[in-house]
Amino acid sequence: MEPATGEGRCPHCRAFWEGGGNCPRCFHLQSLEGVLASFEMAGPARQAVHALKYRFVRALAPAMAPHLVCASSGHSFNAVFPVPLHRSREKSRGFNQAELLVQAAGWDAEPGLTRVRNTGRQVGMHERQRRANVAGAFRYAGRDLAGLRVALVDDVITTGATMQECAVLLRAAGAREVWGVAFARASYRVALPDAPIED
Ligand SMILES: [Zn+2]
Incomplete structure (x- = not known):
């Protein structure tokens, strides 16, 4: 699996970016202190994310969670929020994959953050959408x-729009730093803001 760290990536959001410094997309992620992600969303990492989320292979969470712990080592978080699903989505899936990952990582899931509008699947939407x-x-x-x-915490971060939206609320509640932590970083090399995004 390809680590989502190292050269050729944005130091702030971990997306592919060879321009040096933060990538242009980070302009839209200003409430996030940074992104900590384990792997590029490709190959086996992508298969694991899809199997957990769409084939309901809950047993994968304990195998994935240690990578989240590793990615966030050195950061002692005072509160860990799983990115919430809308309750109708969680009901139909039977679980929230982000919450499973938080639990499997041995973290206490902090309550209070909810998704009040069902935003549907975002696959195929471009960044602005x-x-x-x-x-x-x-x-x-x-x-x-x-x-x-x-x-x-989420299974995968793509544009970061969801995490940014949550981070704004947590910052408004006083949080000094809000970090995005994800198992996979779905970065995309083509810098077309109107191009639909697959993951
Ligand atoms: Zn960036």
């Missing part, structure tokens, strides 16, 4: 996060 699609889709009604370093 994704940002519009998740705008206002979340609510935070949890504890005061003043001064805390917070993680948002």
